[in-house]
Amino acid sequence: MNSKEFSLKIESIVKEKRITYMDAVVWYCEQNGLDTSQVSSLISKSLKEKIQVEAVNLNMLKIPKCGVLPV
8 A cells, every 4th residue: 555545545534434634544543453653654745734734723733823814
């Protein structure tokens, strides 16, 4: 499996189950008996960015929210 296929699987899990990208990666690993450290090389740049945005919004990362309009 390459990173493109993995990203497509994660995208479909997110849409199907309506969960976050972080949760989708963990769920995929649990379902397939993988360790999360094994799939780190399969995560594409766009998927990393989406996970980073989620982490910033959940205050898991201390990166300033630049360019985000208040809602």
